[in-house]
Amino acid sequence: MASPTVESFVAEQLQLLELERDAEVAERRSWQEHSSLKELQSRGVCLLKLQVSSQRTGLYGQRLVTFEPRRCGSAVLPSNSFTSGDIVGLYDAANEGGQLATGVLTRITQKSVTVAFDESHDFQLSLDRENAYRLLKLANDVTYKRLKKALETVKKHRCGPASSLIDVLLDGSAPSPASEPCSITFYNSALDPSQKEAVSFALAQKELAIIHGPPGTGKTTTVVEIILQEVKRGSKVLCCAPSNTAVDNLVERLARSKQRILRLGHPARLLESVQQYSLDAVLARSDNAQIISDIRRDIDQVFAKNKKAQDKREKTSFWNEIKLLRKELKEREEAAIVQSLATADVVLATNTGASPDGPLKLLPESHFDVVVVDECAQALEASCWIPLLKAPKCVLAGDHKQLPPTTISHKAALAGLSRSLMERLAEKHGASVVRMLTVQYRMHQAITRWASEAMYHGQLTAHPSVAGHLLRDLPGVSATEETSIPLLLVDTAGCGLFELEEEDSQSKGNPGEVRLVTLHVQALVDAGVQAADIAVIAPYNLQVDLLRQSLSHKHPELEIKSVDGFQGREKEAVILSFVRSSRKGEVGFLAEDRRINVAVTRARRHVAIICDSHTVNNHGFLKTLVGYFTEHGEVRTAFEYLDDIVPENYGHEDAQGHGRTAAKPWGPAASTKKPARRQERHRQATAAAAGEKPSGSEACSQPSSSESGPRVGEDSAERLRATIAEFVASKETQLEFPTALNSHDRLRVHQIAEEFGLRHSSTGQGKARRITVSKRSPGATGAVVRQPPSPLSPPQAELEPRAEPPLGEPNSQVQLDLKALHLERLQRQQGGQAQPAKAQPGVGSGLQKVLQKKKKKEVKGKLSLALPAEEDFDALVSAVVKANNTCSHTRCSTSIVTLGQLCQLCGHRYCLSHHLPEIHGCAEKARAHARQRISREGVLYAGSGAKDRTLDPAKRAQLQRRLDRKLSELSSQRTSRRKEKERGT
DSSP states (O other): OOHHHHHHHHHHHHHHHHHHHHHHHHHHHHHHHHHHHHHHHTTSSSSEEEEEEEEEOOOOEEEEEEEESSOOOOOOOOOOOOTOOOOEEEETTTOOSOOOOEEEEEEOOSSOOOEEEOTTTTOOOOTTTTEEEEEEEOOOOOHHHHHHHHHHHHOOOOOTTTHHHHHHTTOOOOOOOOOOOOOOOOOOOTTTTTHHHHHHHHHHHHEEEEEEEOTTTTHHHHHHHHHHHHTTTTTEEEEEESSSSHHHHHHHHHHHOOOEEEESGGGSOOOOGGGGGGHHHHTTSSTHHHHHHHHHHHHHHHHHHHHOOOHHHHHHHHHHHHHHHHHHHHHHHHHHHHHHHHHHEEEEEGGGGGGGTTTGGOOHHHOOSSEETTTTGGGGGGHHHHHHHOOOEEEEEEESSSSSOOOOOHIIIIIIIIIIHHHHHHHHHGEEEEEEEOSSSSOHHHHHHHHHHHHSSTTEEETTTTTOOOOGSTOOOOOTTEEEEEEEEEEEEETTOOOOOTTOOHHHHOOHHHHHHOOOOOHHHHOOOOOGGGEEEESSHHHHHHHHHTTTOOOTTOOEEEEGGGGGGGHHHHEEOOOOTTTTTTOOGOOOOOOOOOOOOTTTEEEEEEOHHHHHTTHHHHHHHHHHHHHHHHHGGGGGGTTTOOOTTTOOOOHHHHHHHHOOOOSOOOOOOHHHHHHHHHHHHHHHTTOOOTTOOOOOOOOOOOOOOOOOSSHHHHHHHHHHHHHHHHHSSSEEETOOOHHHHHHHHHHHHHTTTEEEEEESSGGGGGEEEEEOHHHHHHOOOOOOOOSSGGGGGGGOOOOOOOOTTTTOSOOOOOOHHHHHHHHHHHHHTTHHHHHOTTTHHHHHHHHHHTOOEEEESOOOOOOOOTTTTHHHHHHHHHHHHHOOOOOOOBBOOSOEEEETTTTTTEEEEOOOOOHTTTHHHHHHHHHHHHHOOOOOSSSSOOOOOOOOOHHHHHHHHHHHHHHHHHHHHHHHHHHHHHOOO
């Protein structure tokens, strides 16, 4: 009787599969009933407006039809979830009838999709090149039936080749002690020590061995070596994987070793390079091939005679002959299949392709000795049980720190359906059954270090051959700032580059990040990097579409995909767009740590991340990633790209009501503390630039304004702020920082200089990049704001400059009413005749009483002003009228009765000499107003040209989806009303 543990496991898995199947059926029913064709295309399950570009006959009579979008040759397919091997339905776009045919998708690129159709005797598909067609992904019921059948077999399995394996995998029995290690002559002598240990361990285990292969560690190479060693020992190996691509990859590797291999599966699902190893190709080359062909020809001839026959007895005779020929054909075919399977050392198939209702049913139950499941961490556990029941030993390979199996039902995933067999066994048995590969051969050591620390407990190391490779080392690539760094963070925080907020849509887009990606791709291509060596990855399909619209026509070889669609791939340079940037700070399914691990580890030499640190820092794992890039990579702010990008909502207010033109910290909020060695090198380089000798670990002191530049100590941000504040207080007009500053310190200098209202520019490239900070001239920008004079100080005090208020904050210049301005001028007139300190007693208190009585705004500072007598009200009114007819500038008494200008920013009137905002103190308000106007109108200055009225592609797509949704609602309402009328009649 089966163990209760096995029974409970099978019952739970069957229940989860039912939830998953119900969710898929409900989803597809919902799509058909409530979604338009365009909505289905946006979900990635339908391709519209396709035309036939070519037709040809493939292997074994398969008809291969290639479809392309109906527009121009450079048109690309929208973002979709189609993959090789999917079952698709073909429909006529102009006809609302049923489907024309069902086929298997064999190949898909950014510009075309190829489908294989079966041509039978009674079916001929006629396709017109001028017609429009659509493809719809269909549900595959066969897969679910095979999964359920495998689980039921596990439940009833009391004996057989896998009985001991089931005890270890399900009942909790400890694996049997490993056999004594023997000397091994490796086929691949270039294996590193961790790979050799994994091979030896897998060969010594009796039931279970798990090979944990992080990205780039040569997992497939190790698996191939294990298979070859098992074949060398005389074992029959069944090798499986969840996808056709993974299986074909193993076939290509094993084919180099000249082993007898056999690939099961539909020929249309196989790569052309491995089709010669498929079962159909092997049968076509077998000794029985000619006999089978002759029998099929005889059947066709008898069919033709049967159609011409008129006599009933004669027809019956023909049918009996056909039955005999078919029986002989079946026997001959089965004999040929058995012979091919039996002579093969390695049989390869997908997990579901190893089902007992396929060709493997012809083999004895105990034919295989070992089952190898590659990419086990990406497969549903139920699918792994299909091949596991065929042998007493299994080797599982994969990485459970990358993306888990794909599921539709969120409830089933949370209940455990998304937990793979490999993950469960690795947590249960630990190091006793797991061997991890620790040397990776793909990524630069800076990329490796992050992945190692974040996901693999610091065990990964980069092989010397790849530890220091950069883009500039590629042939034909010049050494630029972009090609000389492995890590780049472009931070959009505070720059107004928000995500698209679209109702009733789970997909997200960010046009601002699309433009940043476009600029960075162009910079890499201009440096000589081939577009085919660059990948752009985004987590949302809408962002993928926006990126393709912006980049595919100019760089057709550039690969743009979602994170899920790029697992298992690699490129020299990878650019990641995280998309999420909102006032709510939500990160969505970026919170899946394994998804970020996959995205970053696709790169070999260069990773660029474009994100809003204010948003992504709300998640701990993403905050760690941003902090690592800040510490070990180049950090830039989108502010540096604002010459090329004018944010569409730059002047919008944030959640707190402050304008987006206010200067905010653009850099990431992560810690900027450096390791001790890096701090020491930084101090030495800074001291050398300043012409001084640092002594030991002593913190660098702040130099005077005459030195070549400031030095940065342990707390770089505070020392930079103190240096700039000292410069503002000095009489120097320019401060030049040394080239020893790193990218993050340069970012801080830009921010602090902006807060102080200073000019700040960055010149040079690479290690020669330096920042210059200078004060603004009063006549040009109004950066010098003057305080109202104090009666307690000499009149010349009003000439002392002070720093301009920070951007976006209210001007700190005191806004007085007309009466206070008049009283101030009276005080200045008396200042030349009498000492200001000897103010008349009681006058100050009289002003305070008047201000309190009139409920005016309190004036900062202690003013002792000469007032008329309190009871002389007419004189007070006359003084106010006179002040209203005088220029509102502090040091000007020009009459503005005839000629005067009203400032729209502060509401005061000025003479023609002081009416410009930059002169009378409204410089920052004018700058903010200009930025908003440029963003809104798209015109830099009057006469520079009309605004481009073409609608943004992202906005157009958004409006189109809303229109389609509204039309669909109206159509359904009309249909329901028509039905109600028909019922009423």
